[in-house]
Amino acid sequence: MAKRKQRSLGKGMLTLYDELGDLIQATGDADRRKELLKQQDDLWDEIARMVEEVLSADDAKYIAATGAMTDAVAAVRDAIKGLKSIVDAVNVAAKAIDLASKVIPV
Numbered sequence: 001m002a003k004r005k006q007r008s009l010g011k012g013m014l015t016l017y018d019e020l021g022d023l024i025q026a027t028g029d030a031d032r033r034k035e036l037l038k039q040q041d042d043l044w045d046e047i048a049r050m051v052e053e054v055l056s057a058d059d060a061k062y063i064a065a066t067g068a069m070t071d072a073v074a075a076v077r078d079a080i081k082g083l084k085s086i087v088d089a090v091n092v093a094a095k096a097i098d099l100a101s102k103v104i105p106v
Helices: 010-026 029-055 059-080 086-103
Strands: none
Touching: 010 029, 059 086
C-alpha cells in the first residue's frame, strides 16, 4: 500500500465515508454490500457522536445551525425531486454551512 498524506481525523472519517459509498456502488456481492453498508452506518454514528461531544446543543449558534441544516437537507431533497431549483438548494446549503462554521470552535 502506498503511503498517503495524513489527514485530520474529521477529514479522514468523511473521506472514508464517501469512499465506502463508492465501494458499495462498485461491488456486485450482496454480502459484501451489506457488510460495507454496516461499516458506513457505524462510521456515520461515530462522526455524529464526535460532533455532539464537542459542541453544546444549548448554544444559540448551534441551534441556528441545526435548523439551517434541516432546511438545507429539505432543499436538496426538493431539488432532487425537481420541486426546487438547484440554485436555491445551493444557496440554502451555503447558508447552513456558514452557520455551522460559526459553531465549530477554532
